Amino acid sequence: MATQDVHGLALSTASPQTAQAFNTTVSSYLANRADAPLRLRELLAVDPAFAPGHLLKGYFSMLSFNLASVPAAHTALDNARRLSAGGTRREQAHVAALAHWVAGDVDATLRAWEGILDEHPLDVLAFRLHHFLAFWYGRPEVMAKQADATFGQWAPELAGWPALLACRCFAHEEMGNYALAEAAGREAIALAPGDLWAAHGVAHVLEMQGRREEGIAWLATLEPHWEGGNNLKHHLWWHRGLYHFERREFAEVLALYDRRFRDLASPLTQIQPDLYIDVQNAASMLFRLERQGVDVADRWGELADKAEARIGDCLSAFTLPHWMMALTAAGRLDAAERMLEGMRAFAAAGVGTAAPLVRDTALPICEALMARAKGEPERACDLMRPALAGMYRLGGSHAQQDVLEQLFLDCAVRARRTGDIDALLARVSSRHPVPPRQRVGYANAVSRPN
Ligand SMILES: [Fe+2]
Numbered sequence: 001m002a003t004q005d006v007h008g009l010a011l012s013t014a015s016p017q018t019a020q021a022f023n024t025t026v027s028s029y030l031a032n033r034a035d036a037p038l039r040l041r042e043l044l045a046v047d048p049a050f051a052p053g054h055l056l057k058g059y060f061s062m063l064s065f066n067l068a069s070v071p072a073a074h075t076a077l078d079n080a081r082r083l084s085a086g087g088t089r090r091e092q093a094h095v096a097a098l099a100h101w102v103a104g105d106v107d108a109t110l111r112a113w114e115g116i117l118d119e120h121p122l123d124v125l126a127f128r129l130h131h132f133l134a135f136w137y138g139r140p141e142v143m144a145k146q147a148d149a150t151f152g153q154w155a156p157e158l159a160g161w162p163a164l165l166a167c168r169c170f171a172h173e174e175m176g177n178y179a180l181a182e183a184a185g186r187e188a189i190a191l192a193p194g195d196l197w198a199a200h201g202v203a204h205v206l207e208m209q210g211r212r213e214e215g216i217a218w219l220a221t222l223e224p225h226w227e228g229g230n231n232l233k234h235h236l237w238w239h240r241g242l243y244h245f246e247r248r249e250f251a252e253v254l255a256l257y258d259r260r261f262r263d264l265a266s267p268l269t270q271i272q273p274d275l276y277i278d279v280q281n282a283a284s285m286l287f288r289l290e291r292q293g294v295d296v297a298d299r300w301g302e303l304a305d306k307a308e309a310r311i312g313d314c315l316s317a318f319t320l321p322h323w324m325m326a327l328t329a330a331g332r333l334d335a336a337e338r339m340l341e342g343m344r345a346f347a348a349a350g351v352g353t354a355a356p357l358v359r360d361t362a363l364p365i366c367e368a369l370m371a372r373a374k375g376e377p378e379r380a381c382d383l384m385r386p387a388l389a390g391m392y393r394l395g396g397s398h399a400q401q402d403v404l405e406q407l408f409l410d411c412a413v414r415a416r417r418t419g420d421i422d423a424l425l426a427r428v429s430s431r432h433p434v435p436p437r438q439r440v441g442y443a444n445a446v447s448r449p450n
Contacts, residue, residue: 104352
């Protein structure tokens with residue numbers, strides 16, 4: 001057993017210590033624990049010649065959606081490729097998946113993991129990474145299909161079963177299958193109360209169904225189990241902020257912002273002050289609050305600083321409008337123009353799956369933000385309208401994409417474009433179970449004077 005992974009799949013090492021260090025690292029990743037990078041360092045120190053260790057290093061580097069981490073991913077890929085020459089076929093297939101990801105070919109990456117799972121349904125690493133990347137490239141149907149397939153092939157006694165249930169929960173929530181999603185998520189929490197992804201999936205169901213009091217209680221009850229969790233904790237507190245936002249408890253939202261999901265002094269934030277998910281949480285909440293006339297003081301400034309430092313980095317297409325929100329809200333239009341230029345250059349280079357996404361969707365949305373900042377809401381509507389249909393491919397959940405829908409609505413209201421307002425309200429009505437008149441970001445537009 002010693003040289004197998006948690007599900008009995010062979011690892012190309014004779015060392016029980018190496019296998020244990022590998023399994024500990026993967027388990028930490030699966031559980032969204034902040035110590036995963038530390039566990040990986042220990043694994044690489046225990047056995048620098050173990051190819052899967054370098055493979056994990058490459059995967060972890062790519063998970064950050066940060067251009068600055070790509071060189072480390074390249075190095076890890078080279079090491080993994082060299083060291084896996086005598087390894088198992090499964091390990092070599094993982095190396096091929098990493099190579100596709102580093103090259104920016106998301107479809108080939110997903111297919112590579114699907115190929116591994118066809119042969120080895122118990123490969124928990126391939127499953128979890130597939131779920132993650134399919135989500136961030138707007139493919140909920142792919143997430144759900146794989147979660148269902150894997151669910152049928154695993155058994156409850158397997159390690160990682162709650163993590164699988166959590167993925168099934170979130171995938172089906174994004175597909176609008178709320179009853180199935182909630183049951184899976186609650187089952188996961190019953191088995192593993194500290195599973196952040198399961199807490200998150202159910203939080204989404206409660207958000208989409210407008211069950212705000214339940215949502216606050218759900219997260220408050222589970223919060224004591226989050227010690228040692230990674231930045232997903234911040235996102236859960238952001239979800240709690242969304243419930244309070246919908247109750248118009250804006251002071252509570254700001255308190256959560258400062259003390260929980262954008263606490264600049266917290267160790268998690270200090271380690272990665274510009275992590276994509278944290279930036280999305282922060283910018284999207286400030287944007288929502290400002291639309292309601294809430295004074296957010298100087299909170300945009302530090303986000304704008306980070307945005308300037310990431311100009312030209314388009315690895316997370318969904319984060320780009322959030323960077324742009326920060327730059328325009330902080331009045332840094334020169335930097336905002338440079339960000340647009342960086343996006344145009346990235347799109348023109350045409351490398352990888354993200355290039356057409358940036359060209360056709362993220363860029364028009366960011367140009368719309370610029371036009372809005374310049375007091376040209378009509379132009380903003382015209383720029384963003386063609387991007388609406390494919391917007392979900394930017395990745396992010398329905399709850400996260402909502403801020404972009406609010407952006408278009410805001411431009412349409414400022415421009416007094418009745419057709420655009422009605423089209424947007426019809427769109428959100430079809431995508432969200434709670435009618436717009438009962439949602440804070442939309443109610444004013446519903447009741448607008450003719
Ligand atoms: Fe979420």
